[in-house]
Amino acid sequence: MDMSHSTTWEKAGAPGILTIDLSALSRNYRRVSTTVAPARAAAVVKADAYGLGAQTVAPALYAEGCRDFFVAQYAEAVTLRPLLPRDAALYVLNGLQPGTEGDCAARDIIPVLNSLEQVVRWRTTAELLGRPLKALLQFDTGMSRLGMSTEEAEALAADPTLLSGIEILYVMSHLACADEAEDPHNAAQAEMMRRFSSSFPGIPVCFGNSAGAFLGESFRGALVRPGIALYGARPTDILERPMEPVVKIEARVIQTRTVPSGTAIGYSATHVTDSERQLATVALGYADGLPRTLSNRGALYFKGHRLPIVGRVSMDSTIIDISDLEPGTLTLGSLVEFIGEHQTLEDVAETAGTISWEILTGIGHRYFRQYR
Ligand SMILES: *Cc1c(COP(=O)(O)O)cnc(C)c1O
Numbered sequence: 001m002d003m004s005h006s007t008t009w010e011k012a013g014a015p016g017i018l019t020i021d022l023s024a025l026s027r028n029y030r031r032v033s034t035t036v037a038p039a040r041a042a043a044v045v046k047a048d049a050y051g052l053g054a055q056t057v058a059p060a061l062y063a064e065g066c067r068d069f070f071v072a073q074y075a076e077a078v079t080l081r082p083l084l085p086r087d088a089a090l091y092v093l094n095g096l097q098p099g100t101e102g103d104c105a106a107r108d109i110i111p112v113l114n115s116l117e118q119v120v121r122w123r124t125t126a127e128l129l130g131r132p133l134k135a136l137l138q139f140d141t142g143m144s145r146l147g148m149s150t151e152e153a154e155a156l157a158a159d160p161t162l163l164s165g166i167e168i169l170y171v172m173s174h175l176a177c178a179d180e181a182e183d184p185h186n187a188a189q190a191e192m193m194r195r196f197s198s199s200f201p202g203i204p205v206c207f208g209n210s211a212g213a214f215l216g217e218s219f220r221g222a223l224v225r226p227g228i229a230l231y232g233a234r235p236t237d238i239l240e241r242p243m244e245p246v247v248k249i250e251a252r253v254i255q256t257r258t259v260p261s262g263t264a265i266g267y268s269a270t271h272v273t274d275s276e277r278q279l280a281t282v283a284l285g286y287a288d289g290l291p292r293t294l295s296n297r298g299a300l301y302f303k304g305h306r307l308p309i310v311g312r313v314s315m316d317s318t319i320i321d322i323s324d325l326e327p328g329t330l331t332l333g334s335l336v337e338f339i340g341e342h343q344t345l346e347d348v349a350e351t352a353g354t355i356s357w358e359i360l361t362g363i364g365h366r367y368f369r370q371y372r
Helices: 022-038 045-051 054-061 072-084 100-105 116-129 150-158 182-199 209-215 345-352 356-361
Strands: 015-020 070-071 090-092 110-113 135-138 165-173 247-259 277-282 299-301 303-309 320-321 335-339 368-371
Touching: 015 209, 015 335, 022 054, 022 209, 045 054, 045 072, 045 356, 054 072, 070 072, 072 090, 072 100, 100 116, 110 116, 110 165, 116 135, 116 150, 116 165, 150 299, 299 320, 335 345
Parallel strands: 015 368, 070 090, 090 110, 110 135, 135 165
Antiparallel strands: 015 247, 247 277, 247 335, 277 320, 299 303, 299 335, 303 320
């Protein structure tokens, strides 16, 4: 084998290539921004920017004009804070964790206060430091996950001293059913948000996620929080033109074989050939984010050909049937597509019986990663 032509990723010994298109990411951000104007678009970069690398993705979005970034956990904010300029705001959706208050203030990380108890701890921190501290207030408008109840909101509104020393940048809430445009939950949540925000006059609202941003003005407020739309998946069916794909995943063929009729394939022999078949084993398994539910159901692609997955998806490899290809077109080292031009993120999610969010955040760490 002539090693002089081997590429960087082959030299790195990677089983495949994960390509992240930063210009498509930027165009997706621009599209959401244009759609929601005069509201502004933040970027949700939790879970390592949905698996795509928050340390690269967040600065790229900053360069595109984004100044508001949401993570889920405090530790994620700590990692990201030094990589973003001071004028970028970094918010923690999961709230103010006990023990992090002083550090959170010192690092200029802004908590989303989800309960009265968190408000009290933030107020105490502001008192101790002798300076005002920024925060978002989240209200539960009908998801029962995070945020203050109506009673807590009333208590806050009735006693403004509870918020002394706290500079509230936005009041926010999260939509439970935004991907279903017709769901009556949406209007109910918007109405409840209006009531909450009327108790805090003059404070802007931060409301919709990706799907909510496209639902219309009453689901936006002054700031929307898109995640998935930036990363290239269609957040809602009302979107006619899809977002631009950001992710491409290819993996290499590590062995090929011809097997006779009656051959058992993979763990538990869940597939048995009914004729002579050509097979290829690809260096891609569930540890790399290829869902095991695609066993005997999904496919990988090669030059536009659909190559069905036969047998169970293993941890590190998967077997595909390549009998439909002209002999010799797919060989050892060939790259097959998992996510890309012929099979979108949504296609994979649908066949696997899950959502594109889970596919993205499940992408493994063994790929050779390249940012374009
Ligand atoms: C994850 C999350 C978002 C982003 O949701 P997408 O559907 O990916 O746009 C927005 N807001 C909150 C509170 C979230 O948890």
